[in-house]
Amino acid sequence: MGALIELKGISRIYQMGSETIHALRTITLAIEKNEYVALMGPSGSGKSTLMNVLGCLDTPSGGEYWLNGTSVGQMTDDELAVIRNKEIGFVFQTFNLIPRSSALENVALPLVYAGVGKNDRKERARKALEDVGLGARMMHKPNELSGGQKQRVAVARALVNNPSIILADEPTGNLDSKTSDEIMALFEDIHSKGNTIIVVTHEEDIARHAHRIIRMKDGLVESDEKNPTPSLAKRTATASEA
16 A cells, blocks of 8 residues: 555646746655654745645646545546545644634534534534533634634644544744644644644744654755654643633
């Protein structure tokens, strides 16, 4: 059986007027099931473009992407939408929560798109929020939650469909250091339960939580190394404080 994710010669080229931007240049790498990977690099290195390709949010200009043994390039738009909803959970720096909806409703949203019945949606969303320590905040709207709590809601939403892959783009970028530790501890718990986690970050201390660090520069993989001593996030606050 092959890797969960296999990229072979992936490139991504953008045309900006008369200028050609090579965002990714022949990226070849494999990510195994239950790996915890950090994608690192400065702005313009290609790490966010690579994450968008991995998440089936963007189409490469060249090369092959195999996900769970299936060629992503051969999928229809509808098939890609199903993959994004069922196989991949997304966590963004800006949380991307719906302001007028409760935490429970925000977490249940992917299940609406998946055609899950109302009662089942509510129960699964409730469990996902309990799993991230927000059982007492289910009916709160985003403006009634702290930054850390909003990110926990976003993580619960990413987990609600039981995806095999969690893609997190600068997940602690808007959080203070104490709350960042809380969120990284949450990712450690998720990883320990069998999920594959890919975190995009430009912060060394966040990358050090991962078991493998891929550094990018100018659209290329500059280095790809195992991290022999992943940092353990401090669980210094309760969920209600985060």
